[in-house]
Amino acid sequence: MYNELEGEIAVVTGGSKGIGTAISKRFGSEKMNVVVNYFSDSKGADKAVKIIEEAGGKGLAIQANIGEEAGVQKLIDAAIAEFGGLDVWVNNAGVENQSPTHELSLEDWNRVLTTNLTGVFLGSKAALNYFVKNSKKGNIINLSSVHEQIPWPGFAHYAASKGGVKLFTESIAMEYAKQNIRVNNIGPGAINTPINAKKFANPVQYEETASMVPMHRIGAPEEVAAAATWLASDESSYVTGITLFVDGGMTLYPAFQDGKG
Numbered sequence: 001m002y003n004e005l006e007g008e009i010a011v012v013t014g015g016s017k018g019i020g021t022a023i024s025k026r027f028g029s030e031k032m033n034v035v036v037n038y039f040s041d042s043k044g045a046d047k048a049v050k051i052i053e054e055a056g057g058k059g060l061a062i063q064a065n066i067g068e069e070a071g072v073q074k075l076i077d078a079a080i081a082e083f084g085g086l087d088v089w090v091n092n093a094g095v096e097n098q099s100p101t102h103e104l105s106l107e108d109w110n111r112v113l114t115t116n117l118t119g120v121f122l123g124s125k126a127a128l129n130y131f132v133k134n135s136k137k138g139n140i141i142n143l144s145s146v147h148e149q150i151p152w153p154g155f156a157h158y159a160a161s162k163g164g165v166k167l168f169t170e171s172i173a174m175e176y177a178k179q180n181i182r183v184n185n186i187g188p189g190a191i192n193t194p195i196n197a198k199k200f201a202n203p204v205q206y207e208e209t210a211s212m213v214p215m216h217r218i219g220a221p222e223e224v225a226a227a228a229t230w231l232a233s234d235e236s237s238y239v240t241g242i243t244l245f246v247d248g249g250m251t252l253y254p255a256f257q258d259g260k261g
Contacts, residue, residue: 002233005030009083010232011075013037013066013123014093016044018193019143021051022221023090023228028052028059030229033083036061037075037093058083066093066119072126085134088232089127091120092143096158109157116161117168124172128181137180141231142169143224144185146247162187166243173241182240184231189247191219214249214257 010027014020015036021044027034034052036059038045049059062078064071079086095115097108124140131138147155148162166185173183190209192200199205200218210216224246230236231244245251255261 002030002229002235004234005032005229005232007031007033008087008232009033009035009079009085010088010090011035011037011079011086011123011127012090012092013075013119014039015048016041016061017048018195019188019191019221019224020090020092021048022225023092024048024059025051025055026222026225026229027088027232028055028057031056032088033058033079034060035075035079035082037064037066039063039065039093066091066123067114069122069126072119072122075123076126076130085136086127086130086138087136088139088141089123090141090143090228091123093119094143094145094161096155098154099157100154101156104157112157113161113164116158117164120165120168124168124183128172128176131176131181132179138182139232140172140181140183141228142183142185144169144187144243146187146189146245146250148185148187148243149251169243170241177240182231182236184236184240185243186224186227186231187243187245187247187251188224189213189219189245189250191221191224191246193221212250212254213247214252214254217248219246219248 012024015024016038036048045061049061052059064074144165145162147159148166152159169185227246
C-alpha cells in the first residue's frame, strides 16, 4: 500500500507475539527489512521472521533486553550490520500484572516501569542518536495504551508507565521536529492478543469487555499494525506528537452512549 516503505529498515521490540508480530508481518508485506526483538520467546521470534519473509520482506530475530542500554544498542547494531541502517523504530515491548496498589511490590513496580517506560526511553534514545548522527529523517512509534488516559485500578504501575510514555513522546516529538524526526504513540484498547486469548474465549468475559467499547467488539492486532504502518509511511508526514487510539471508541466515555447520564 505504501510504496515508499519498500526497502526501509525497522526495529520492532517485543516482536515475537501479539501486536509486535502483527506489526512485523505488516511491515513485511510492505517489503520492509525488520529486526524482530525478543527477550525469551525465540520460537515466536523465528516464526515472526518466517511470516515477514513469506509476506515479502526480510527479517532477523535478535534477543535483547530493551531495559538495558546494551540491549537496544545490540538491536541498532544488528539493523546496521544486516540491512544497512535504520528508518523506523517501534517501541512495542510491554508487560503488566494486576495488584492492589497497597500490596504492589517494588519488584513488580520496577519490572513494569523498566520495560514499559525505561525501555521506550532507551529505544528512542538509541534511534535518535542514529538519526541525528546521520542527519537522517526518522520515525519512532511507541505503543502506549488507552490507559495513558483511562485510570485502571489494580494496574497503577501500568497506567503510570503509559502516562509517562504519553508525555515523553510529546516532549521528544517537539524537541526533534525541526530535524524531521517524527515521534508518535499508538494507544490500543481491548485487543485479542495471545495474552488475552483465554479471557476472550469465554463468552461472558468477552461480552463484559465488549460492553465497554462503543463499537461493541474486541480489536485485532492487525488493526493496530495498520495504524503503525500509516504512521511509518509518508501519508502521515505532517503528523508528530500524537496518540492515535485504536480502541473502538473506548476512550469516548462509553457509559454515556445513547445519551445516558
